Amino acid sequence: MVTVQDYAIDIPPTWCPGCGDFGIWNALKRAFAEADIAPHEVMMVTGIGCGSKMNDYMHVTGLHGLHGRPVPIATGFKLANQDMKVICVHGDGDGYGEGGNHFLHAARRNIGIVDLIENNHVYGLTKGQYSPTSPSGFETKTSPQGALEKPVSPLALAISQGATFVARGFSMDISRLASLIVEALGHRGYALIDVMQPCVTFMRAMSYEWYRERRYYVEDEDHDPGDRMAAMERALEFPGGDRIPMGIIYRTESEASYEGKLPTLQEKALVKQPLQTRPLEDYDELLREFI
Amino acid sequence: MSTTDVSFCIGGEAGQGVQSSGAGFAQAMTRGGLHVFGTPSYYSRIRGGHNFFIIRVSDEPVYAVKDKINVLLALDDTSVLEHIDDLVTEGVIVADEGVEVPEGLVEGRAVRVVQAPLADIAEEHGSSVMMNTATLALTAGLVGFDLQHILSVIADNFAALGEDIVKANEQVAKDAYALAGEDFSDISTWRVEARQAPERLIIDVNHAFGMGCLMGGCKFVSGYPMTPASSVLEYMAQHADAWGMVVKHAEDELAAVNMCVGAGHAGVRAMTCTSGGGFDLMTEGLSLAGMTETPVVVYLAQRPGPATGLATRTAQGDLNLALYASHGEYPRVVLAPHTPEEAFRCGQRALNIAEKYQCVVIVLSDNYNANSLWSVDAGEFDPQQVEIDRGKMLDEEALEAIDVYHRYAFTPDGVSPRALPGSHPQAVYLATGNEHRENGHITEDPEISAAMLDKRMRKLDGARTEIQAPFTYGPSEAEITFLSWGSSYGPVHEAMKRCNAGGTPANMVHFVDLWPFPVEETKEILDGARELIDVEGNGTAQFASLLYGQTGIEVDKKILKYDGRPFTPEYIMEKIKEA
Numbered sequence: 010m011v012t013v014q015d016y017a018i019d020i021p022p023t024w025c026p027g028c029g030d031f032g033i034w035n036a037l038k039r040a041f042a043e044a045d046i047a048p049h050e051v052m053m054v055t056g057i058g059c060g061s062k063m064n065d066y067m068h069v070t071g072l073h074g075l076h077g078r079p080v081p082i083a084t085g086f087k088l089a090n091q092d093m094k095v096i097c098v099h100g101d102g103d104g105y106g107e108g109g110n111h112f113l114h115a116a117r118r119n120i121g122i123v124d125l126i127e128n129n130h131v132y133g134l135t136k137g138q139y140s141p142t143s144p145s146g147f148e149t150k151t152s153p154q155g156a157l158e159k160p161v162s163p164l165a166l167a168i169s170q171g172a173t174f175v176a177r178g179f180s181m182d183i184s185r186l187a188s189l190i191v192e193a194l195g196h197r198g199y200a201l202i203d204v205m206q207p208c209v210t211f212m213r214a215m216s217y218e219w220y221r222e223r224r225y226y227v228e229d230e231d232h233d234p235g236d237r238m239a240a241m242e243r244a245l246e247f248p249g250g251d252r253i254p255m256g257i258i259y260r261t262e263s264e265a266s267y268e269g270k271l272p273t274l275q276e277k278a279l280v281k282q283p284l285q286t287r288p289l290e291d292y293d294e295l296l297r298e299f300i
Numbered sequence: 301m302s303t304t305d306v307s308f309c310i311g312g313e314a315g316q317g318v319q320s321s322g323a324g325f326a327q328a329m330t331r332g333g334l335h336v337f338g339t340p341s342y343y344s345r346i347r348g349g350h351n352f353f354i355i356r357v358s359d360e361p362v363y364a365v366k367d368k369i370n371v372l373l374a375l376d377d378t379s380v381l382e383h384i385d386d387l388v389t390e391g392v393i394v395a396d397e398g399v400e401v402p403e404g405l406v407e408g409r410a411v412r413v414v415q416a417p418l419a420d421i422a423e424e425h426g427s428s429v430m431m432n433t434a435t436l437a438l439t440a441g442l443v444g445f446d447l448q449h450i451l452s453v454i455a456d457n458f459a460a461l462g463e464d465i466v467k468a469n470e471q472v473a474k475d476a477y478a479l480a481g482e483d484f485s486d487i488s489t490w491r492v493e494a495r496q497a498p499e500r501l502i503i504d505v506n507h508a509f510g511m512g513c514l515m516g517g518c519k520f521v522s523g524y525p526m527t528p529a530s531s532v533l534e535y536m537a538q539h540a541d542a543w544g545m546v547v548k549h550a551e552d553e554l555a556a557v558n559m560c561v562g563a564g565h566a567g568v569r570a571m572t573c574t575s576g577g578g579f580d581l582m583t584e585g586l587s588l589a590g591m592t593e594t595p596v597v598v599y600l601a602q603r604p605g606p607a608t609g610l611a612t613r614t615a616q617g618d619l620n621l622a623l624y625a626s627h628g629e630y631p632r633v634v635l636a637p638h639t640p641e642e643a644f645r646c647g648q649r650a651l652n653i654a655e656k657y658q659c660v661v662i663v664l665s666d667n668y669n670a671n672s673l674w675s676v677d678a679g680e681f682d683p684q685q686v687e688i689d690r691g692k693m694l695d696e697e698a699l700e701a702i703d704v705y706h707r708y709a710f711t712p713d714g715v716s717p718r719a720l721p722g723s724h725p726q727a728v729y730l731a732t733g734n735e736h737r738e739n740g741h742i743t744e745d746p747e748i749s750a751a752m753l754d755k756r757m758r759k760l761d762g763a764r765t766e767i768q769a770p771f772t773y774g775p776s777e778a779e780i781t782f783l784s785w786g787s788s789y790g791p792v793h794e795a796m797k798r799c800n801a802g803g804t805p806a807n808m809v810h811f812v813d814l815w816p817f818p819v820e821e822t823k824e825i826l827d828g829a830r831e832l833i834d835v836e837g838n839g840t841a842q843f844a845s846l847l848y849g850q851t852g853i854e855v856d857k858k859i860l861k862y863d864g865r866p867f868t869p870e871y872i873m874e875k876i877k878e879a
Contacts, residue, residue, distance in 0.1 A: 020741060048728045052721055054562070057733075064730055065742050070721045072565060073732035073742070074558070075588050081555035085562025085570070086721075088546045089520055093722045114551040272541045279546055280567045280720065284517025284688055286544030292683035295511050295539075299501035300331070300678065 011045050013038045018068040029206025030060045032180035033127055037098070038067065039183065040190035046094055054083040056099035056108065059134045060127035060206075063098045077107025080115045083122045091268045092278045094194050096123040102132050105161045106141040112163075116172035119198035121266040123190065126163065126201070127180075129208040130215055137211035144248065149211075164244035167201045168237065168259050174200035175240065175259040179224055180207070181217055182255075192257060198266040205253065223247075226256040234260045304334070304359050306490045308439065309369040309386065311352040311379025312432070318375065321432040322353025323502075323673060324457055328440070328449040329357045330502040330675040332494030337362040337790070338502075338673040339866070350378050355673075357492055363639065363674065363790030367870040370490055371443070373435045374399050387411050390489045394439050396431055414442065414484050421475045426468030437473035441480025442487055446494040447473065499678045501640075505669040505787075508640035508681075509599060510535040512647020514543055515686045518597075519568040522548040522559035524578055527612055528670040529601040532573040553578040557585030557596070564594045565731060567720035569651045573599035576618045577608070583625045586660050590630025592731040593708070593716070593756065595654035595661075602666035604864045613864030614667035616786055616837035622662045623815055623846065629753065631657065631760045633767075634815035636664040638789035641680035642812060643669075648686055653766050656691035657715060657759040664814070666837070668866040669787040692717040699726040706738040707731065710751065714758030760816050767813040769821035774800065774807030780876070781829040783855060785811040785836065785843050791867035792835050798873060811843070817850040826853055835859045835872060 016038040024030045041051060048069045055061040057076035064071030070093070074082045079097040087095045097104075104112055104126040115124065131149070132138040138151040142163070146155040167175045174196040178186035186204065193200035205224065207217050227234070227243055234240060240259035247253040268274050273282075285292075308325065312318045319340055326338040338355040354365045368388045374380045374395040380402075384393070389410045393401060396418040406413060418434035433454065440450050450473050458466045503511075510532045513521075521540075523533040533549065540547040546563075550556040553574055560570040574582060579600050589596040600622055604615035622634045633653050637643035643665065650661040694717045699705060707729040709716045716738075719727035730740040735749045743749070774796050784792040789810050799806035809825055811818075826832065834844040834855040839862040844855045859875040861867055 047725065049722055049725045052566075062742070065732065068728060069730075070728050071730040071732075072562070072592070073730060073734065074561070074592075075584055075733055078554065078558040078585065078588075081550065081558035082562040082565075084548075084555070085520065085522060085559030085564075086566045087562075088548065088559070089563040089566035089568040089570075090722055110551055111555055114555070271546060273544050273546055279519050279544075279563075280722075282519070282544055284519065284569065285515070285686075289683045289686075292515055295514065295683075296501060296678055296681055299503040299507065300499060 011042050011047050013042045015048055016041060016067050016069055018066065020066055022062070022066045024059055025210050027209040028059070029129060029180035029208065030063070030127065032183050032186065033060065033125070033204055033206065034063060034066065036183045036186035036190060037063065039187040040194065043187060044191045044194050046194065051094040051096060052083070052086055054079040054086065054095065054097050056103035057134070058100035058103050061099045061103060077103050078111070079103070080108055080111040080122070080124060084115065084120050087120055087122055088268055088274070088279065090278045090280045091121065091274055095121070096125060096194070098125045099127065101126055101128040101130065101142045102140045105163055109141070113166070113170050115199050116167045116170040116201065118267045119171070119173055119264055121198055121268055123193040123200045123202065125190070126203050127206055128163070128203050129206045129212055131208050131212040133208050133211055142248065160248040162245065162248055163201070163203050164258055165241060168241050168244055172201055172259070173198040173261050173264050174257070175244070176201065176257045177203045177205065177255045179205045179220060179255055181220070185226070189257065196260070197262060197269065198264060220253065223251060224253045224255050227254050227258060228256050234258060304357065304490070304492055306371065306443065306492055307354060307356045307366055307369040308371045308373060309352055309354050309383055310373040310375065311350065311383055312375030313378070314349050314351050316375045317429065317432045318351040318353050321436055322355060324453050325436050326355045326673045327502045328453045329355065329445070329492070330500050331449045331452060332446055333497035334358065334492065334495070334675070335361045336502060336673065336675040337364065339365055339668065340671050350382055352379065352383065364794045364869055367868050371439060371488070373439055375432060375435060380405070384409070384411065392442065392488050394435055394442065396435070412487055414438070414487055416476070416479050416483065418476060422472050425471040425475070426465070430469055430472045433469045433472045434476035437476040438480055441477040442484060443490055443492040445492045447477045449494060450477070500675040501678055501681065502673050502675050503640045504671055504673055505637060505640050505643040505665050506531045506601065507535055509637070509643040509647045509663065509665070511681065512644035513571050513597070513651060514539060514545070515683050516648030516651045517569050517688050518545065518571050518651060520546050520560065520563035520570040521572065522550045522556040523573045524550055524553045524556050526575045526578045528603055528667040529573040529575050529599060531670065532599055553581035554585065557582035557598070558588070560596045561585055561589050561592070561594050564589065564596045565592065565721065569595070569655065571597040571599065571651070573601070575601050575603050576605045576621060579618070579621060579625065587626055587628060587630060588733045589660050590626070590632065590756070591733045593658040594731070595658055597650045597654050597661045597663065599663045599665065601670045602664065604862070610864035612667070614787070614837065614866050615862060615864065616666055616788065617839070617842070617862065618664065619814070619838070619842040619846070622664050629757065630660070631757050631763065632660045632662060632815065633657070633763050634662045634664060635813055636786035637812055638669070638786055638810065639676070640674050641676050644681055649766070652687070652689045653763060656689055657763045658691070658718065659759060659763070664786055666787050691715065694719040696724055699724040702726065705729065707740045708736060708738050708752070710738060710755055713762050714755045715762065764816045767816055767818050769818050770825060771810045771812065772807065772825060773810065775805055776807070778805040778807040778830070780804060780806040780831050780833055781826070782806065782808040783832055783834045783843070783847070784808065785814060788835050788837060788867050791869050791872060794869035795872035798869060799876070814846070817846065819850050822847070823851050823853070831856045833857045833859060833876065835867065837861050837867065
């Protein structure tokens, strides 16, 4: 049995006291233990940002890459080794800003990765600039006149692009977040979890209290996650409205994953296949094409 | 028998099948036992604009086109106007009766015009589109080339379009070919007869590189289409299912290179292909490969820049990009194959070197090489000769035997044995783009940081042992020594031959392996050389700077070309004469 302790490492996080990342950190370890996935069976790909240091603070197979690029790295990894669970953990600037294009394409591609976005609505590591999910009017050092753009609407975006698992969690509701991660790890295809988390240093306006007052879980309100239009309505509630829907907003299991559609990957993970797939005599066929 | 060295030029509008006709004609000539070199010149348009394809055939291997052509196959009026000045004395124009060949233009020129009802023949058996087939077949007839090879190429290349199309084209070819004997016997001064020869491929550098990678165990390709590299991505995609590869057309080059990092890190041989602009976007991803010591192969097919430059033309302007593109420092290997057979070998070498030294390998080519067709002996592409070396990898047994696995362990040669993620409970480690400790976790420790950079760069000492000395051609004693790299090989080689034939002893030192630079070998080879002439397709002599920086050797003269067109032997000969 895998336990939370299996993921422990002697490297203390450098996050600010009270940071939402601690909740996500605990939820991840709890989810892996709950799903009985050992540290060598999961690949955690992260980007750049406070929360992207997640795999430095865990005993887990990890790749801490570049800002905005964890999704393509994870995609390449999954296509090479589909036997491992692959999870991306990165922030809203990384996932919805720098990596926004990859987000759209991963969703419509239905590649079998979990994409956990730590959405604190602000840039933490670079010290307080506004992010793609910051509310309009948010005044920061790079938006002295207040943010002029509307915030990205990640859940609606994912649903519209054909994502097959779209969820939202809250860093303080650790056990509910862990359950969402477990569900996502079991999903076939791309699974987005947008995680609301406070930044206690740079986004004081959106505090723990602020989130607690607004969040609700869709399963408590008779929501059918299989209904795409109903999911879209829930997704559009935030940003924009005063209620923040949480839980599994949309889920369909009717679609094959991208890797599941590739003939090469039907029987074995690519990394477990021989480098030269066919007997050497066969390779003369390749020459015939040019004669 | 007199020496054969005949150049054909097929010209027409985009959409008239200039490209496929040229390739088909080159293929037929290769099947007929001739040495062939063909190169297209086209604009990035779907229809309209003037396209042409030059095919040179000879008794001897040929690697370049000449400025002059012997036979012009004009599929439209523009081709006549554009290329009549390119014809040699007694050159022949072959065209349909409907193509306008202005009398005023022909008058006073020693050219011969063959106009025949080629469009009518095409329409009689099929449609006017088949006029290109008629023109090729008539030309074959005029030079006495065996029709059988034209017919066999038609049968093979049109098979996918159905039996009717094959039959129609065959009839068109037969009728047009017959006209040569009936109406135009003895019009051509040149004979191009089929002969016995070893089996040869007609292939370009892009496809040869792709085939080399495929045979060399490439399992993963991600790329984004960009001229002139796209045909590598297409070739790999077409062969993915049958040959056990995953090929991903990514959303952009950022994704393409990072997918390669992910796949390479997982433990499969990964390659991406692009041109300069796409490579620019990949630069950050390559630095991640450098920092995480992930094997990645990048095929960089150059075209003129900056920005979009001349999108469908050629250049050698990205040497510095390949050598230096990076923030910070990391080891890399740069190879620039000059022929299809070398590109085939470079595909396998690149994959081996990338894994052995856990580094980025860049293979440089360019539009000229990517699209030119060479006839090459089939023996050069022998699957039995392919060697695969994955370098230091830890298997299950080795991992069982150690206490704690350190992915980035300090080693004398800088190469830390690789354990693939997921392969064993011991193989749990972090790879990060941040500076890190031996166990992979992030550090800012100054001593470890410096030691880690040293460790990574030390891998170049090993990689250096994989580097080939430059290739030398011509007599050992010479008045002129040409220096070249990559695709300028063909034209320079021919210019060298002409120098020697003209009484000026010349030789040539050609570089395929560019980084780590073969310093000692180069110094030794160039010791005692009299006049060094650097020939490269850029405006700032990037190779000459590299040579000087690495060896202190200064070239005496630079012949540079940066107009988007490839070198020709004539151009080089002319520039030598200029003081």
